Amino acid sequence: MLEVWHGAEDLPIYGFIIRATIIYIYIFMVVKILGQRSMVSFHPIDFIFAVIIGDVVGEPLSSGDIALGGPLAAASFIAGLHLTLSYLALKNARVRRIVEAEPIIIINKGHILVDELRKAKITVESLMMDLRLNQASDLTEIDYAILEPNGQISVIKKSKYDSLTPSDLMKDPPEKGYPSVLILEGKVNNSNLNKLGHTNEWLQEQVERHGFESIKEIFLLTVDERSERIFVSGETKKKIV
Secondary structure, three states: HHHHHHHHOOHHHHHHHHHHHHHHHHHHHHHHHHHOOOHHHHHHHHHHHHHHHHHHEEEEEEHOOOOHHHHHHHHHHHHHHHHHHHHHHHHHHHHHHOOOOEEEEEEOEEEEEHHHHHHHOOOOHHHHHHHHOOOOOOOOOOOEEEEOOOOEEEEEOOHHHHOOOOOOOOHHHOOOOOOOEEEEEEEEEEHHHHHHHOOHOOOOOOOOOOOOOHHHHHHHHHHHHOOOOEEEEEEOOOHOO
16 A cells, blocks of 8 residues: 555556546645635635645646655645735735736726737727626726625626616615525424424425425425525426426
């Protein structure tokens, strides 16, 4: 088994499988320690970290004669450096400006800033695509467009083109709250059920009210914590309420 850790030119297949398992568990633990970020908000520093880590720990997977200790130690150091930079960026604005890119305004008061567009290396076609994805295909409606540090473009429309909200109509609807899953694939989530203060009898009553006989017939049942609105979807297409 030592050859799996120290490496060997004739490392057997099971050795590569064990190495892959070790590296997978290692990377999983590193990601959990560093904390998670949405893939949408993938910052440049995260990209650099991912590329380096992939290159460092990937080498022992393709070359059986390379020892695991060195790459894992190097990866640990890089992970620690990444964690330190992320922490400093969180606490210090100056470090944050160095580590993370600042937003770039590419449309200002309805006018496209050509120099900023070229600086960000964004083509007009790419800009138009991002605006369409933001439901802002009409350029005359846009007040500001900003290239965010994660590479996405956010859009601020002119006030007269904003969608009406209940407050604009002098309405005060009740808050919806967060939908909690109470049944998933026929199994009750007792933790969420107790958190909302409901009983299994109440849940069975809701199931029957929506035309089902048993909890096992339910694929998904959610309840909004504030409004008590219930969504129910059965195991088959016919049983969707």
